[in-house]
Amino acid sequence: KAGVTQTPRYLIKTRGQQVTLSCSPISGHRSVSWYQQTPGQGLQFLFEYFSETQRNKGNFPGRFSGRQFSNSRSEMNVSTLELGDSALYLCASSLGNNNEQFFGPGTRLTVL
């Protein structure tokens, strides 16, 4: 069974630009969660989607948004990038509530 895939793996953007990251969950998994990992703030929850609906949301500004498609693939978008948005963005998929979450390798975003 293929694992969680994230594209692209690395991304370099400049301040003010926007970026879209993609996550393909494990086949059959309907829940997709996104996390931001930085040296200063650690691992922080962004949001969770389940059957195309946002089920949970973390404490991030509205510049961070996401969506989930009918095939459970998910995208997250960050608009008006700031230097502080440089981070590893991790996606995790799960069958449902409180089941094990399987993490992808992450997308390393660098904002210059």
Add this chain to the structure above:
Amino acid sequence: AQSVTQLDSQVPVFEEAPVELRCNYSSSVSVYLFWYVQYPNQGLQLLLKYLSGSTLVKGINGFEAEFNKSQTSFHLRKPSVHISDTAEYFCAVTVTGGGNKLTFGTGTQLKVEL
């Protein structure tokens, strides 16, 4: 709101020695508890989880953890570590029935030396 405290940011240990990584949590409601491991330039891998039942949980790679409700702790242990266990370890909680939002600790870097 929930919170997780991992008091040790780094733990150096010699190969074949035992190790304990500490985790304490705070929550006003029931939680599920997890330990994840992250190797350099990789995502997170689940080591073990406590949902209910026996308070001693066994995971992969010889790790185990004990849930202690009175002390709100979930410490991770391994009786004999290997060089390949060098990685960062994260303790996490999620509210029972509250979806899949994980709250993570700040992580403990385990460094196994020869």
